[in-house]
Every structure is written in C-alpha cells, then in structure tokens.
Amino acid sequence: xxxxxxxxxxxGDLEQAELPVARANRRRRPxxxxxxxxxxxxxxxxxxxxxxxxxxxxLMLRAFSGLWxxxxxxxxxxxxxxWRSVFDDKSLGNSMKLSFEFAPxxxxxxxxxxxxxxxxxxxxxFPGRRVLLVSLFATNAFPKIGLYxxxxxxxxxxxxxxxxxxxxxxxxxxxxxxxxxxxxxxFSSIPRSLEEAARDVGAGPLRVFFRVTFPLxxxxxxxxxxxxxxxxxxxxxxxxxxxxxxxxxxxxxxxTLVLNYPEQAAAVFSILLAIPSVVLMSFARKHVMGGxxxxxxxxx
Amino acid sequence: xxxxxxRPAGLLIDHVSKDxxxxxxxxxxxxxxxxxxxxxxxxxxxxxxxxxLRMIGGFLQPDAGRILxxxxxxxxxxxxxxxxxxxxxxxxxWPHMTVFKNVAFGLKLRKLPKSEIRxxxxxxxxxxxLTHHIDSYPARISGGEQQRVALARALVLEPKVLxxxxxxxxxxAKLRVRVREDIREIQQRIGITTVFVTHDQDEALSISDRIxxxxxxxxxxxxxxxxxxxxxxxxxxxxxxxxxxxxxATLHDGAxxxxxxxxxxxxGIAPNGAGEFEVGVRPEDVEVTANDDGAQATVLREIPRGxxxxxxxxxxxxxxxxxxxxxxxxxxxxxxxxxxxxxxRDGALQQAEQPVAAG
Numbered sequence: 001x002x003x004x005x006x007x008x009x010x011x012g013d014l015e016q017a018e019l020p021v022a023r024a025n026r027r028r029r030p031x032x033x034x035x036x037x038x039x040x041x042x043x044x045x046x047x048x049x050x051x052x053x054x055x056x057x058x059l060m061l062r063a064f065s066g067l068w069x070x071x072x073x074x075x076x077x078x079x080x081x082x083w084r085s086v087f088d089d090k091s092l093g094n095s096m097k098l099s100f101e102f103a104p105x106x107x108x109x110x111x112x113x114x115x116x117x118x119x120x121x122x123x124x125x126f127p128g129r130r131v132l133l134v135s136l137f138a139t140n141a142f143p144k145i146g147l148y149x150x151x152x153x154x155x156x157x158x159x160x161x162x163x164x165x166x167x168x169x170x171x172x173x174x175x176x177x178x179x180x181x182x183x184x185x186x187f188s189s190i191p192r193s194l195e196e197a198a199r200d201v202g203a204g205p206l207r208v209f210f211r212v213t214f215p216l217x218x219x220x221x222x223x224x225x226x227x228x229x230x231x232x233x234x235x236x237x238x239x240x241x242x243x244x245x246x247x248x249x250x251x252x253x254x255x256t257l258v259l260n261y262p263e264q265a266a267a268v269f270s271i272l273l274a275i276p277s278v279v280l281m282s283f284a285r286k287h288v289m290g291g292x293x294x295x296x297x298x299x300x
Numbered sequence: 301x302x303x304x305x306x307r308p309a310g311l312l313i314d315h316v317s318k319d320x321x322x323x324x325x326x327x328x329x330x331x332x333x334x335x336x337x338x339x340x341x342x343x344x345x346x347x348x349x350x351x352x353l354r355m356i357g358g359f360l361q362p363d364a365g366r367i368l369x370x371x372x373x374x375x376x377x378x379x380x381x382x383x384x385x386x387x388x389x390x391x392x393x394w395p396h397m398t399v400f401k402n403v404a405f406g407l408k409l410r411k412l413p414k415s416e417i418r419x420x421x422x423x424x425x426x427x428x429x430l431t432h433h434i435d436s437y438p439a440r441i442s443g444g445e446q447q448r449v450a451l452a453r454a455l456v457l458e459p460k461v462l463x464x465x466x467x468x469x470x471x472x473a474k475l476r477v478r479v480r481e482d483i484r485e486i487q488q489r490i491g492i493t494t495v496f497v498t499h500d501q502d503e504a505l506s507i508s509d510r511i512x513x514x515x516x517x518x519x520x521x522x523x524x525x526x527x528x529x530x531x532x533x534x535x536x537x538x539x540x541x542x543x544x545x546x547x548x549a550t551l552h553d554g555a556x557x558x559x560x561x562x563x564x565x566x567x568g569i570a571p572n573g574a575g576e577f578e579v580g581v582r583p584e585d586v587e588v589t590a591n592d593d594g595a596q597a598t599v600l601r602e603i604p605r606g607x608x609x610x611x612x613x614x615x616x617x618x619x620x621x622x623x624x625x626x627x628x629x630x631x632x633x634x635x636x637x638x639x640x641x642x643x644x645r646d647g648a649l650q651q652a653e654q655p656v657a658a659g
Contacts, residue, residue, distance in 0.1 A: 191392065193388045193390055193392035194393075194394060196359055196379065196386075196388070197393075197394070197453075198405070199358075199359075199378070200357060200380070200384070200385060200386050200454075201409065201453065201457060202380045202409045202457070203380055203405075203409055204378075204380055207409070211405075212394055216394075216395065
C-alpha cells in the first residue's frame with residue numbers, strides 16, 4: 001500500500017518537474033505543422049482583405065485618375081476633374097439632396113410603423129403571430145423587380161406614381177424586415193420581470209415602456225435604424241420605377257452616370273454613395289458593440 | 301387576542317382561485333397573513349405558491365375571490381396602485397440605472413423633492429449595508445449585493461406588504477444562509493408584513509413566523525414552524541417538511557404493530573379504532589435502546605453527518621432511519637423504540653401525542 005503510494009507521489013513530482021520544460025520547448029521551436037497553419041491563416045486573411053478592400057482601392061484610384069493606360073500600374077496623371085464635374089452637375093447635386101431626404105424620412109416612418117409591431121410580436125401572444133412574423137420575409141423571398149412591377153399597377157390606380165409618397169412607400173418595403181425582426185429580438189431579450197418591477201414601484205405601462213423597455217432595447221433599435229437607413233439609401237430599382245422622372249436619388253442616378261459619363265465620374269459617385277455606409281457602420285460598431293450596453297443584458 | 305375590536309393591518313386571501321392554461325393552479329385558497337409577521341408559502345414547484353404571490357402583487361388577476369390589504373379590496377388594482385413591493389427571483393434590477401437610480405425610481409415617480417429622495421435612498425442602502433455601491437451599476441456587483449439592492453428598492457417605498465419570490469434561489473449555499481438571516485433581521489427590525497415564497501423547507505423553518513404549506517393550489521397547513529414540524533396536519537406536510545419514517549400499522553397501547561407482526565414500542569400511542577393507520581416517526585424520535593422492550597433491528601448503513609449520525613435500520617420488513625448522537629455506537633443488531641409518533645388516516649392527522657415532559 002505505502003509502496004504504491006510512494007510511487008504515485010514520485011511520478012507526480014516527475015510530471016510536475018517536466019511540464020514547464022515541455023511547454024517552453026513547444027513555444028521555442030514551432031513544429032512544421034503549426035508554421036503551415038500560421039501561413040495558411042495569413043494567406044486567407046490577405047485574400048479576404050484583397051477581396052473586400054481591393055475594389056474600394058481601385059475605385060479610389062479611379063476617382064482621382066486623369067490618364068491611366070493599360071500597362072501602367074498607377075495612373076500617369078492625377079486630377080480632381082471628376083469630382084468637379086460631379087459636384088458641378090446640377091442634377092447630381094440634386095439627387096444627393098434627395099437621397100438624404102428620403103433615407104431619414106423612410107427610416108423614421110419605418111420605425112413608427114414597425115416598432116409597435118415589434119413590441120407586439122415580442123410581448124403579446126395573438127393568433128397568427130408566428131405566421132405574420134415569418135411572412136415579413138416574403139418581401140425578400142421574391143425578385144424585387146417583380147414585386148415592384150406589380151406594385152406599380154396599384155400605384156398607378158392610387159396616383160402614387162412619380163410622387164414623393166410613392167417613393168417613400170416603395171423604399172419602406174425594403175426596411176420592414178430589419179425594422180421588425182431586430183427590435184423584436186431586442187424586446188424579447190429583456191426579461192419581463194424588469195418591466196414588472198417598474199410597474200411594482202408605481203410606473204404606469206407607458207412610463208415603463210419609455211423608462212425601462214425602450215432604453216434597454218435601444219441598441220437593437222439603433223442597429224435596425226442604421227440598417228434601414230442604408231437599405232433606403234441604397235434602394236435603386238423601386239425608386240427608379242416609381243420616382244422617375246421627378247425623383248431621382250443617388251442610386252438611380254448611378255444608372256445614368258454609368259451610361260453617360262466616363263468611368264471616373266461613376267467612381268466618384270460610388271465613393272460618395274459609400275460614405276454614409278462607412279460612417280454609420282463605424283458609428284454602430286463604436287456604440288453598439290461597446291461593452292457597457294451589452295453587459296447590462298447579463299442580468300437575467 | 302387584542303382587546304380592541306379593530307382588525308389590525310394585514311393581508312387576507314379570501315377564497316381565491318386561478319386557472320392558467322386550462323389548469324387550476326390556485327383552488328379556493330384561504331389565508332390570513334398576520335401583520336408584522338413573516339409568512340412563508342412553502343411547497344413543491346407547481347403548487348401555486350408563486351401564482352398566489354403574483355396575484356397579491358397584481359401581476360395576475362384572480363378568477364374568483366378577493367385579496368384584501370388592511371381591509372381594502374385590492375384584487376382589481378394594477379400593480380402600480382397596490383401597497384405591495386416585490387423582490388423578484390432574478391432581482392430584476394434595471395441594468396441601465398445605477399444602484400441609486402434603481403432605488404430612487406419609485407420615489408421619483410412619487411414626485412418627492414430631490415433632497416428627500418437622496419436621504420431615503422441613503423438610509424435604506426445603509427439598512428441593507430450597500431452605501432459603498434450607491435453609484436455602481438448592477439452588473440458590477442455580486443449576486444448577494446444585487447439581491448440586497450432589490451430588497452432596498454422594495455423597502456424604500458414603505459409598502460404595507462413585502463413580497464419575496466424565492467429570493468435566495470440564485471445564491472450559493474453559504475451565502476443563502478447568511479442572506480436569509482439578513483432578510484429576517486431587517487424584516488423584524490422594521491416590522492413589515494412579509495410573504496416569502498420558497499420550496500426550501502429548511503429556509504421556511506428558519507425564518508418564518510408562520511408557514512403555509514401548499515399543495516395542488518390549496519393550503520395544506522398554516523402554522524408556526526414548531527407546530528408544523530411537530531404536528532404536521534396531513535400526510536403530505538409530514539413527508540414534505542423534514543425527514544419522516546412512515547409505517548402502515550395497527551395501534552396498541554404504547555406500541556404499534558406492523559403488517560408482518562413486528563411490534564415496536566412507541567410512547568403516547570393509544571388504540572384509536574380498528575384497522576391500519578399511517579404512522580409517522582421523525583428520525584430523531586427513533587431511539588436505540590438497551591431495554592428489552594425495544595424491537596429487534598439490523599443496521600444496514602451508518603452515515604456520519606458531522607454533528608449527528610444517521611442509521612439506516614431494518615426492522616421487520618420495514619426500514620427506519622434514525623438520527624443518533626455521533627458517540628452512540630450501535631451493535632449490529634440493536635433494539636429500537638419510538639419516543640414519539642404522529643398518526644394519520646386517509647392522509648389526515650389523528651393523533652399527535654406529545655411526550656409528557658414536552659407538553
């Protein structure tokens with residue numbers, strides 16, 4: 001008995017003594033295998049970067065290039081001419097103005113319509129709840145252009161074609177899924193007892209919503225609003241169909257640009273179109289993914 | 301009994317019923333919670349104790365019956381209009397507010413002056429010992445501290461009835477004992493009428509003035525902890541609260557007889573009608589004796605429990621669990637007798653003779 005015990009202890013000591021050495025060895029001399037994995041990782045990341053940033057880089061070069069002929073790696077001549085021509089063109093400036101009018105209006109209209117629905121989907125149990133929630137995806141399930149063409153028929157009879165309201169409605173379609181699903185998830189992640197506790201200390205239902213539910217769901221609602229803004233901002237097909245010729249936004253203007261201007265002007269315009277996305281996305285990353293709000297949800 | 305004829309402040313649950321999802325959860329429940337007392341609703345999950353608490357708090361409407369606080373019917377009032385305050389099982393602190401704001405929220409709704417709010421929040425946080433966390437966010441403090449913030453948030457409104465929904469179930473065992481003593485201490489200091497829901501009989505026995513044991517939506521017994529333990533009114537209560545040996549046996553003068561003919565001496569037992577009864581014996585009332593009147597038993601297992609020892613014995617065809625002092629060394633075939641027993645027929649208490657000395 002004691003002999004066995006003794007052996008056990010000795011073995012334990014040995015293992016303990018050897019372990020750090022083994023670990024140090026591993027750190028000092030990486031195996032061929034680990035080098036291989038490492039290299040593969042770098043290659044994949046590089047490929048991904050090239051894939052995502054490459055086109056943007058090319059756009060940037062294009063937007064500032066004067067003369068750029070085939071064998072040359074970089075343009076031989078740099079210019080701001082394309083930027084000037086874009087900003088000087090009255091219709092282009094006008095389309096930018098329109099885009100920045102439509103997108104916020106559509107976003108807030110969508111919020112006004114969808115947020116109450118999201119709250120109902122999350123908190124109330126009504127017949128057909130699941131079916132309705134899933135059916136919101138229907139607008140994304142079919143090719144958009146088919147949907148828009150059949151909508152156009154309805155719009156003609158309602159005299160909505162070529163009107164401001166018509167464009168707002170058609171852009172709304174693309175935001176509904178974001179504006180309903182994400183806030184529904186956000187509301188559902190708030191334990192009901194947090195609302196009940198507020199009722200308990202004396203807050204009426206409306207106050208509970210504005211003091212407890214809304215602030216806690218705000219990060220989710222914020223993300224939904226950003227995605228809706230971008231969906232409305234980038235919407236081209238429906239806006240083209242309904243808005244033409246009175247309302248031409250930036251994405252619809254792109255069609256004309258690509259056809260009528262040199263490539264460089266289209267590049268300038270693409271960059272202008274991308275700016276809101278980049279700004280909003282980095283804003284979202286900073287404020288929504290940031291630790292503080294996420295942490296609050298740990299309390300169950 | 302008070303000399304005044306005025307009913308003191310308290311909570312009355314008056315023939316309350318509640319169905320949820322087609323199932324009867326609370327069935328014609330009748331309970332009077334005495335003022336300034338801590339009353340536990342104790343029972344297994346699904347017995348209706350939390351549903352009852354939620355009806356008192358106003359989060360559920362009773363299907364039938366009334367709930368009265370201080371003689372006023374509150375059954376139809378919304379939670380925000382009731383003089384109750386609840387501590388939720390998961391504490392339900394608002395994560396976007398600091399401890400101060402959590403506690404102050406209800407006072408702000410009452411439009412009290414800022415200085416008074418500050419004063420009352422500080423004094424209630426002092427009561428629960430959390431002044432140093434006044435500006436912390438709930439996510440930054442421990443579970444036990446969150447639980448005390450929840451208690452402070454409820455107490456600061458000076459409710460007539462404090463409701464606690466399994467407030468200790470999310471804490472680890474050591475902390476649970478300490479926090480429950482803290483809760484009891486605070487409750488007694490401010491003398492607030494309290495309803496405490498738990499499924500832990502140990503918790504209920506240690507802190508309650510009175511315990512209502514619930515099963516199937518009904519109150520099985522409503523009594524102080526000692527009575528509940530010594531004289532469980534029903535078979536269910538006897539088996540739910542504490543450990544209990546049960547035997548089907550006939551009653552004789554000073555003894556019971558099992559179906560296999562084994563006779564075990566039992567103090568205070570008297571014949572009480574013919575036929576078999578359910579006889580319950582607490583393990584601490586099983587005595588290992590040197591006397592010849594003891595029934596012959598066999599030790600199956602000995603389990604050391606620290607401050608006492610548990611013996612698993614075979615007596616006749618039946619089993620008996622005995623709690624004995626750790627220094628008792630039982631022979632392999634000890635003799636045993638029962639010093640006290642409770643007798644049931646059809647689940648209801650028939651006899652609970654106290655030993656003469658304890659009477």
